Amino acid sequence: MAGTNSSIKLDLAPAPVVILCEPQLGENIGTAIRAMANFGLWELRLVNPREGWPNEKANAASTKAEHVISRVQVFEKLEDAIEDLSLVFATTARKRDMFKPVIGPDVAGNRMNAHIKKDQKTGLLFGRERWGLNNDEVALCDAIVTLPVEPAFASLNIAQAVLILAYEWRRASKADEDLPFGSNEGLPADKGDIVRMFEHLEGSLDKAGFFTVEEKRPSMVQNLRAMLTRTNFNQQELRTFRGVISALERAHEREWKNRDGQKKRATKSTDMGKS
């Protein structure tokens, strides 16, 4: 889904901080950065990255998310990395032997959004690629976030987990705003024009002998009107559809005019009108 518009200025609005605890590979840091940037997160903190920092592989994998890369902070202790945050969720795929609330990404997104709207800082903690977070790290957090993965195929990499949590925060924070683009709806057609189209169509069908059983005409008209109302015509589409009816009407007339001549072609047009 290509769609980046590099002419748009980046908006570093308040957003959750991402904390990666002892990430092992620079490439994973880079893909996590890209996932953050996709959904408007920009503050990354690393606790003891194994390959050190800065990291060339992380840069390459982050696909030019310079606004995130240039702000990365490195800490020796997790406690220091979350010092200024007042709500931190630990992401983990494993059940823990402690009483800690467990929530889904959607609930996490909503809670982070509510927290940030009160000018509070919130963070998402992700563990090591190979064995995740230790219990003493989880104990520092307010809740565990886990993803509704298929149990038999549950292995997500860090960037995927970051992507879904970042997406859920973005969804929650933009819930009262439009999507990046909306339906290209045009101007809706007025009911009067819709009714005139119905009458045009039904008159045309009368002439074509479509209503073979007169008693069934009212219910057939109702069904046709119900069906065509669901299409939710805009003004241009309604004009187009009136043109379609007229064209088929003329084709029908042509059938009678040319009945001795182009029989085969006319029959085909009439079939189209009834289909």
Next chain:
Amino acid sequence: MAGTNSSIKLDLAPAPVVILCEPQLGENIGTAIRAMANFGLWELRLVNPREGWPNEKANAASTKAEHVISRVQVFEKLEDAIEDLSLVFATTARKRDMFKPVIGPDVAGNRMNAHIKKDQKTGLLFGRERWGLNNDEVALCDAIVTLPVEPAFASLNIAQAVLILAYEWRRASKADEDLPFGSNEGLPADKGDIVRMFEHLEGSLDKAGFFTVEEKRPSMVQNLRAMLTRTNFNQQELRTFRGVISALERAHEREWKNRDGQKKRATKSTDMGKS
């Protein structure tokens, strides 16, 4: 987030079909397959994959999602790939010059779930890596799904888009079920035991001279009780906390017994009791 349990049997329950239209790189097909498998999708259809099929790079990138790989179907025409589906969403990051509803992934997830629950087949269509879907391909679909990405950093790869849509379907389909694991809550403590703990604590604080201004005692007790009620103790935790109170109580007693001896240590314990 490691967590795959290979001893769990895969459940090929009804799920949305993924259609990739003219995918260019096998690796992207593989990572899309992995994302599908993470959230329980298993039916992939390829329309004219540029590198052909089967594809070694796709196999490698799919991290052993054999149950998806072995069922991949290849089509020459998109029309044939969606022949048996009755609800298809086109994923795209670009506004189209046609009247087509535009929805977010959460709405798409809910609609796909409702459709599948009525035993109907539904599909998610993704376009080429470099330029997405053509308008005539979008026109075949029921709605456009777009993601609430940061406009200045909007480039998602196919696997990321598949991951989020697959996640949203899974979330919707499992909305009335538990997460993969729940809170390890233990048995909740009865209110009677909670009240006895409060009385124990407050009696202990009385003895320790915590309530220096008698008139303020009721409101201080209220605040303490409110605060400790929020911890939502389970039975084991309540027992532990009673033990904490008793231990601090004895430390306090010890202060008086040893007032000439270990003054420093006892003072420290009393501070803990008040903190």
